[in-house]
Amino acid sequence: MSPNRVVLALLLTGLILLPGPAYAIGIERLDGPDRDRSSAGYVATPIDASNDSLLADRYGGHLSFRTGDLTHPYVAADYRAPNETRRVLERAIRNGTATTSSQAVYADLQQLQRNETFVTISHDAYYDYSISTAADTTTVRTTPVDNATIARAVRDELVVAYGQLPPAQQATFDKIRNATEAPDQYEYRPWSDEPVPDEPLVERDGTHYAVEVVSHTDDLNFPDGLFLGIIASAVGLVSLLASGGVWLYGRWRD
Structure with missing residues (x-):
């Protein structure tokens, strides 16, 4: 050549x-469109949903608002008077009751009551709470709750039956459970278009599964x-x- x-x-x-x-x-x-895997690895492990202490320890925080969170800017931005509201809640937790005449605090307390079942200061004790008003005064009352009360709330609010899940979430749950039980796998990283069940506990055929994140993997895709x-x-x-x-x-x- x-x-x-x-x-x-x-x-x-x-x-x-x-x-x-x-x-x-x-x-x-x-x-087609980008289809990347989630950075989170999920497992679905059977748990004893009749064990009140287990449910309270693992999921009490899911249903509770920690007063100290109001000191974080990204949380405080959603409230009208975060510092005063935190002080009122902490007085109520320590003393059993607290009062305020602030309309901003009253609005914050109503928002909390719509979204949070319990309140806590340090996650080692949880409190039920109620709000009442008389004239221009708002009263917050708190009552310590035991494991049985927390567990009932967990079963009512955080458990979903497999049959009630949308088909896409059922499919994702099956993949997570199968990967958890497979001898050569441990976790499942869903694709970006595979929705994970919203609730952390899924009941299927009488068995309750805890769906949780156990790892994070940083992919450059x-x-x-x-x-x-x-x-x-x-x-x-x-x-x-x-x-x-x-x-x-x-x-x-x-």
Whole structure:
């Protein structure tokens, strides 16, 4: 083969292979919209839902508002008088009752009552609470709750029957449970279009499963063929350099 044909062959090879990573990205886009896995790995493990202490210890926090959270800016932004509301709640927890004449605090307490079952200061004790008003005074009353009370609330608010889940959540739950039980797997990382059940406890065929996150994996979500594309690009670069070398060598000989 003449030197000119060698140069041309190397040049064309280099130009074709150099954009290798772009080919990988383009091929992935042809497959449809991005479909990445969640960074969270889930398991679904059977638990004894009749054990009040277990449910209270593991899920009491799901149903409770910790007063100290009102000191965090991202929480305080949702309330009208976060600091005063926190002080009123903590007085009520310590003394059993507390009063305030602030309409802003009253609005905050109503918001809490709509969204939170219990209140707590440090998650080692939970309190039921009630709000009443008389004239311009709002009274907050708190009562310590035992494990049985918390467990009843957990069963009422945090347990969902498998048959009540939407089909997409059922499918995701099945994959999580199957991965948890498989000997060669432990967790399942759902795809971005696979919804996880909203409730942390799923009851199926009389067995209660705790669906929870056990790991986090940081993926860069590179296309599957990117590594091969990089290799092709490297080969293309070498081909271009080689074509230049052959061309210069031919000119030198001439």
